[in-house]
Amino acid sequence: MRVESFIAVSVAASCLNAQAVAVPPVLSALLDAPGPSGHEEAAAAVWREAASAFAEVTSDTLGNSFARVRAGDGAPTFAVLGHIDEIGVLVSNVEDDGLLSFVTIGGISPEPLLGSRIELLARSGPVPGTIARRRLQREQLKDRPRLELADLHIDIGAASRAEAEALVRIGDAGTWVEPAVELPGNRLLSKGLDNRLGAYVALEAARRVAEDGGARVDVVAVAAVQEEIGTHGARAGAFGLEPHVALAVDVTPSTDTPGGDPRRAGRIELGAGAMIARGPILNRHVTDLLAEVAEREGIAHAFEAASSQTNTDADDVHHARAGVPTGLLSIPTRYLHTPSELCSLDDVEATVRLVTAFALALERDHSFLR
Numbered sequence: 001m002r003v004e005s006f007i008a009v010s011v012a013a014s015c016l017n018a019q020a021v022a023v024p025p026v027l028s029a030l031l032d033a034p035g036p037s038g039h040e041e042a043a044a045a046v047w048r049e050a051a052s053a054f055a056e057v058t059s060d061t062l063g064n065s066f067a068r069v070r071a072g073d074g075a076p077t078f079a080v081l082g083h084i085d086e087i088g089v090l091v092s093n094v095e096d097d098g099l100l101s102f103v104t105i106g107g108i109s110p111e112p113l114l115g116s117r118i119e120l121l122a123r124s125g126p127v128p129g130t131i132a133r134r135r136l137q138r139e140q141l142k143d144r145p146r147l148e149l150a151d152l153h154i155d156i157g158a159a160s161r162a163e164a165e166a167l168v169r170i171g172d173a174g175t176w177v178e179p180a181v182e183l184p185g186n187r188l189l190s191k192g193l194d195n196r197l198g199a200y201v202a203l204e205a206a207r208r209v210a211e212d213g214g215a216r217v218d219v220v221a222v223a224a225v226q227e228e229i230g231t232h233g234a235r236a237g238a239f240g241l242e243p244h245v246a247l248a249v250d251v252t253p254s255t256d257t258p259g260g261d262p263r264r265a266g267r268i269e270l271g272a273g274a275m276i277a278r279g280p281i282l283n284r285h286v287t288d289l290l291a292e293v294a295e296r297e298g299i300a301h302a303f304e305a306a307s308s309q310t311n312t313d314a315d316d317v318h319h320a321r322a323g324v325p326t327g328l329l330s331i332p333t334r335y336l337h338t339p340s341e342l343c344s345l346d347d348v349e350a351t352v353r354l355v356t357a358f359a360l361a362l363e364r365d366h367s368f369l370r
Helices: 003-015 025-032 041-051 138-143 161-165 193-212 232-241 284-297 345-361
Strands: 056-059 065-069 077-083 088-094 100-105 117-122 125-133 152-155 173-176 181-183 187-190 218-224 245-253 274-278 301-305 326-334 341-344
Touching (some): 041 218, 077 193, 077 232, 088 161, 193 218, 193 326, 274 345, 284 301, 284 345, 326 345, 341 345
Parallel strands (some): 077 218, 274 301
Antiparallel strands (some): 056 065, 117 125, 187 341, 274 326
16 A cells, blocks of 8 residues: 555545544554554555655664754754654464464563464565464463463464465564554554654644754764664664764653552553653763753643663664763653553643653754763
């Protein structure tokens, strides 16, 4: 399907929802597009087409996408990265009965996989299927109280190994098939919020900078690949861009559900706004400027603590080449790494506003030396 048609279908589907809120069409299209790590092409195509309306768009051999908004000759580079890959599954064996064994791409617990519908990205096109559990007798269940990945398989409806191999190959990847649902209170339920939200924020902030026209630095939005398996795209992208300053934008587990513990990283709640991370690997001058800009512009924000690694693209960007002054903004999200992640669109908008205002506040000679 052409990207234009893909976006149009996604927008039309959103319009049919009786509880429709202001879900941006590009975000809707990004959420609908499949893109497990290493297979981000469909989502990247949506992102690049949207970026081409206002920026210089390029890519690299890993699949990273770059949208540059220029500020004139000699301007330093500000990079804002959101990874565009999502978690998924990978076919590891085709059994004689036509069922498929699989492993996960990224960190997924067995529980949210059971009973879910997926779509495998095969040579001839998408192959639908479901993830099911092998049947255990009651006495066996007593010895296996906990669901294990080895208990699960993918069923694509094939009756034999030959029938299955006509459709899929070992190494085919896939991800959940779950339409986004708009909830009351300007909240959004979807698979892939981790981290199509960050990719969207980077894109939309760059668009608003281009629309404003007042930036004194080049702003480069980056849709990074392969974060869920090791932040590989961010590492290569930061090396090639060699930015003067960078922000990573990701999601972060909210603490406002049962079991959430604010003692570990602070109060991370839906509706709190953009979460500004503070910790050793994050440049203090960058985080201070983010807070100052948020206060000045009246942008909803809060802080989260990151005592060592952040488990985001910021971990590799901050020590690229000779080091990059790096900050991290996150969007509070419930039920991460499940097919039903949940966020507040108000927090998404606050994060877009903060990235945009930060970019416009940067001077050409801004120093982040420590």
